[in-house]
Amino acid sequence: MLKLMKLPTAWGLRNASPFNLKAEALLTMSGQAYESIEALPNKGPKGKLPALIDGEQVIGDSSLIQRHLEDKYEARFDDGLSEVELADAVAYRRMAEEWLYFINLWVRWIECPTITRDAFFSGIPWPLRGLVFGRLQKDVKRTLHGQGLGRHTREEIYGFGEEALAAIAARIGSGPFFFGDTPRSVDAALYPQLLNVAEAPYDTPLREAARKHAVLTDYVRRCDQTIFAAREDLPNVA
Numbered sequence: 001m002l003k004l005m006k007l008p009t010a011w012g013l014r015n016a017s018p019f020n021l022k023a024e025a026l027l028t029m030s031g032q033a034y035e036s037i038e039a040l041p042n043k044g045p046k047g048k049l050p051a052l053i054d055g056e057q058v059i060g061d062s063s064l065i066q067r068h069l070e071d072k073y074e075a076r077f078d079d080g081l082s083e084v085e086l087a088d089a090v091a092y093r094r095m096a097e098e099w100l101y102f103i104n105l106w107v108r109w110i111e112c113p114t115i116t117r118d119a120f121f122s123g124i125p126w127p128l129r130g131l132v133f134g135r136l137q138k139d140v141k142r143t144l145h146g147q148g149l150g151r152h153t154r155e156e157i158y159g160f161g162e163e164a165l166a167a168i169a170a171r172i173g174s175g176p177f178f179f180g181d182t183p184r185s186v187d188a189a190l191y192p193q194l195l196n197v198a199e200a201p202y203d204t205p206l207r208e209a210a211r212k213h214a215v216l217t218d219y220v221r222r223c224d225q226t227i228f229a230a231r232e233d234l235p236n237v238a
């Protein structure tokens, strides 16, 4: 059976790590039975999670997991979409994953680090917890500086976040999904990023901006309920 290596969750969210939730959503939509294994990012072949174990093959990266499900198991997430629709999906997916994700990463590690430390590192005794967290926080700071986001002011970062959320809300509109009545791979990618902004316990202007758009909070709920409606048939229901 397929095995999904994923990060442990927190706060009662289906998964507090958006890319891990995306992989779960894609696997569920594909109809393939799978088993979840909780792991840390260093277990992934690229030092990140999720990763999918399929026999001898270990596939790191949610987009490559999607491709694997399409190529090997004939998952048809996006059948019938036009070239322009597929292009639209790529652009929004990358905006959420390569932009909104980093804004939320900044919220979690730089703006509100103690919430993150207490949720994910409470198993490590003091003073080691502080040392481990401090080292990882330094890495995140370096990443954000390299990416560019970390060079902006707090106000500018929240401004970028609000802009991205407004763009996604406008695009979803009355939906019910990104492309109408059926959830597609773009929904499996977008909704975990939005869930982790709107529902995690970081009381910031970013969460406030997400919650201001009823379109987004409704969309998150709808995606989660629709995509995982069949999970009772599969092992390890979250």
Ligand SMILES: N[C@@H](CCC(=O)N[C@@H](CS)C(=O)NCC(=O)O)C(=O)O
Pocket (backbone or CB within 6 Å): 007, 017, 018, 019, 020, 041, 047, 048, 049, 050, 060, 061, 062, 063
């Ligand atoms: N492009 C990757 C991103 C995966 C990713 O960033 N995973 C995070 C958790 S949501 C991670 O493992 N972070 C640990 C790290 O960067 O060291 C994907 O689509 O799977």
